[in-house]
Amino acid sequence: xxxxxxxxxxxxxxxxxxxxxxxxxxxxxxxxxxxxxxxxxxxxxxxxxxxxxxxxxxxxxxxxxxxxxxxxxxxxxxxxxxxxxxxxxxxxxxxxxxxxxxxxxxxxxxxxxxxxxxxxxxxxxxxxxxxxxxxxxxxxxxxxxxxxxxxxxxxxxxxxxxxxxxxxxxxxxxxxxxxxxxxxxxxxxxxxxxxxxxxxxxxxxxxxxxxxxxxxxxxxxxxxxxxxxxxxx
Amino acid sequence: xxxxxxxxxxxxxxxxxxxxxxxxxxxxxxxxxxxxxxxxxxxxxxxxxxxxxxxxxxxxxxxxxxxxxxxxxxxxxxxxxxxxxxxxxxxxxxxxxxxxxxxxxxxxxxxxxxxxxxxxxxxxxxxxxxxxxxxxxxxxxxxxxxxxxxxxxxxxxxxxxxxxxxxxxxxxxxxxxxxxxxxxxxxxxxxxxxxxxxxxxxxxxxxxxxxxxxxxxxxxxxxxxxxxxxxxxxxxxxxxxxxxxxxxxxxxxxxxxxxxxxxxxxxxxxxxxxxxxxxxxxxxxxxxxxxxxxxxxxxxxxxxxxxxxxxxxxxxxxxxxxxxxxxxxxxxxxxxxxxxxxxxxxxxxxxxxxxxxxxxxxxxxxxxxxxxxxxxxxxxxxxx
Ligand SMILES: Nc1ncnc2c1ncn2[C@@H]1O[C@H](COP(=O)(O)OP(=O)(O)OP(=O)(O)O)[C@@H](O)[C@H]1O
Ligand SMILES: [Mg+2]
Numbered sequence: 001x002x003x004x005x006x007x008x009x010x011x012x013x014x015x016x017x018x019x020x021x022x023x024x025x026x027x028x029x030x031x032x033x034x035x036x037x038x039x040x041x042x043x044x045x046x047x048x049x050x051x052x053x054x055x056x057x058x059x060x061x062x063x064x065x066x067x068x069x070x071x072x073x074x075x076x077x078x079x080x081x082x083x084x085x086x087x088x089x090x091x092x093x094x095x096x097x098x099x100x101x102x103x104x105x106x107x108x109x110x111x112x113x114x115x116x117x118x119x120x121x122x123x124x125x126x127x128x129x130x131x132x133x134x135x136x137x138x139x140x141x142x143x144x145x146x147x148x149x150x151x152x153x154x155x156x157x158x159x160x161x162x163x164x165x166x167x168x169x170x171x172x173x174x175x176x177x178x179x180x181x182x183x184x185x186x187x188x189x190x191x192x193x194x195x196x197x198x199x200x201x202x203x204x205x206x207x208x209x210x211x212x213x214x215x216x217x218x219x220x221x222x223x224x225x226x227x228x229x230x231x232x233x
Numbered sequence: 234x235x236x237x238x239x240x241x242x243x244x245x246x247x248x249x250x251x252x253x254x255x256x257x258x259x260x261x262x263x264x265x266x267x268x269x270x271x272x273x274x275x276x277x278x279x280x281x282x283x284x285x286x287x288x289x290x291x292x293x294x295x296x297x298x299x300x301x302x303x304x305x306x307x308x309x310x311x312x313x314x315x316x317x318x319x320x321x322x323x324x325x326x327x328x329x330x331x332x333x334x335x336x337x338x339x340x341x342x343x344x345x346x347x348x349x350x351x352x353x354x355x356x357x358x359x360x361x362x363x364x365x366x367x368x369x370x371x372x373x374x375x376x377x378x379x380x381x382x383x384x385x386x387x388x389x390x391x392x393x394x395x396x397x398x399x400x401x402x403x404x405x406x407x408x409x410x411x412x413x414x415x416x417x418x419x420x421x422x423x424x425x426x427x428x429x430x431x432x433x434x435x436x437x438x439x440x441x442x443x444x445x446x447x448x449x450x451x452x453x454x455x456x457x458x459x460x461x462x463x464x465x466x467x468x469x470x471x472x473x474x475x476x477x478x479x480x481x482x483x484x485x486x487x488x489x490x491x492x493x494x495x496x497x498x499x500x501x502x503x504x505x506x507x508x509x510x511x512x513x514x515x516x517x518x519x520x521x522x523x524x525x526x527x528x529x530x531x532x533x534x535x536x537x538x539x540x541x542x543x544x545x546x547x548x549x550x551x552x553x554x555x556x557x558x559x560x561x562x563x564x565x566x567x568x569x570x571x572x573x574x575x576x577x578x579x580x581x582x583x584x585x586x587x588x589x590x591x592x593x594x595x596x597x598x599x600x601x602x603x604x605x606x607x608x609x610x611x612x613x614x615x616x617x
Contacts, residue, residue: 080522095518099518102512119237
């Protein structure tokens with residue numbers, strides 16, 4: 001894979017939390033490369049560090065070691081404001097829990113990234129209305145998050161992630177809290193938008209069946225488990 | 234830079250909310266605290282200004298607005314030329330020529346040393362109450378004023394003296410200790426000098442008493458007249474300095490209320506930051522830069538500050554205005570120059586109070602904002 005065609009290139013990533021006795025090493029020397037246009041599923045047991053990895057790639061957190069290059073941009077040395085701008089313009093994030101802002105209705109939630117980019121309220125709301133339409137929620141625009149079902153909330157969250165027409169979509173268990181019908185619907189929506197918008201997507205999921213429908217599966221395992229497996233063999 | 238997102242979110246947090254959230258409660262408390270501080274400061278300073286402007290207008294009403302003395306020696310050379318120069322340049326000023334000295338004033342029963350002042354704007358003899366008490370005289374009585382200057386008579390040298398009727402008893406200046414006699418200038422000149430000498434000139438003006446001294450000094454300097462000029466500020470420097478100092482001290486002391494209100498605002502903003510931690514992390518995730526986050530808090534703090542301090546200022550000024558107009562707070566008769574507590578609203582002072590309140594509010598919002606902006610977004614995202 002040539003450098004120009006890779007959207008994400010993470011090399012030697014390490015990230016742990018805490019210090020001393022309470023220290024946990026979550027990600028150690030991890031390499032991940034995702035080609036432009038690719039849809040990658042990240043799977044692994046709970047607590048293995050899937051969210052942590054996605055946060056690192058989404059510039060929501062900084063690795064302790066290693067480098068992350070997004071679409072050719074070396075991100076580790078960037079100032080916080082520059083990282084924020086990348087998050088705003090180039091990365092769409094669907095959080096593990098939808099994380100919509102309670103005080104804003106669906107439309108304003110979707111419009112928020114556009115406002116953050118400095119657009120006028122009208123422009124932002126127009127754009128948001130189009131996106132809500134795309135996720136099939138144009139009739140719920142003025143509903144607040146607590147007036148929406150879990151599936152609807154997650155769809156609003158997907159619309160918000162796509163509001164700035166990002167290059168990279170990061171979705172952390174977007175179907176996690178949904179029943180299978182709704183999960184299927186949301187996954188189809190994401191796949192559809194991925195293709196339509198020419199996105200590069202990384203999707204964390206526990207659902208093996210959905211993972212198989214992605215271009216590639218990236219499996220995360222605990223270091224301890226790995227070495228155990230090796231020993232058994 | 235566009236504030237669109239910051240303003241939008243801040244406005245939703247503060248007013249657009251659908252439920253009674255803790256953010257709304259703490260906001261109202263902060264508003265109340267800040268408003269109360271500004272209110273108290275505005276009312277207190279209006280009260281102070283009321284009394285102080287009473288004192289200042291008393292000064293303007295009773296004292297001279299500028300005084301001129303010779304730069305060297307005791308007499309002013311060519312006083313008439315100086316007077317016409319001033320009148321030509323300054324227009325409608327009242328010019329009073331003066332001589333001063335000390336004489337012995339005696340009644341039938343006693344003799345007391347007293348200051349003698351000759352003024353060109355009077356043709357009557359006035360004795361102040363200190364002297365009239367010491368001598369046991371009242372208006373209409375006769376006294377003798379005896380100078381230290383001597384005159385040769387057939388009986389040898391004798392002090393110059395005049396006998397005169399007292400036309401009026403005046404109230405002495407606050408703090409005056411020795412008695413005072415005011416005479417028509419010709420009679421005083423005869424007593425003290427024996428010739429037409431002018432020792433000082435007093436100026437008074439209706440239009441702009443506080444700058445008269447400066448303007449007179451400029452005119453005389455340009456004409457090259459060697460005299461010293463003192464304006465109102467200089468003539469009453471100790472009193473005016475005391476008044477200014479009093480205002481500053483009260484401002485600082487009552488202003489501490491604003492500091493307390495700002496500390497309360499700080500706690501409340503910090504509470505909002507904790508309460509909205511997840512939201513803030515989400516916003517950071519969506520591309521809010523650290524500086525935008527800081528601005529969001531600044532907008533929150535400043536809008537609380539603005540609403541609170543403007544409300545406090547309006548209510549405070551309104552109360553001061555009403556109390557001043559209606560004279561609702563009556564004072565004991567005869568103790569003060571005024572019958573009710575006076576209030577005077579100085580827009581500059583009110584503006585300064587509001588500016589200080591806003592500054593403190595910005596500072597109070599800034600400190601928690603810095604804390605929030607330093608965190609990585611993921612820190613707030615972990616738990617639902
Ligand atoms: N801020 C933190 N402080 C301490 N430990 C943390 C922190 N963030 C994550 N961890 C730990 O890191 C490990 C990985 O967490 P992460 O959320 O990435 O797991 P995950 O793979 O997303 O799990 P799940 O499938 O349940 O969402 C967990 O053991 C978690 O306790
Ligand atoms: Mg997770």
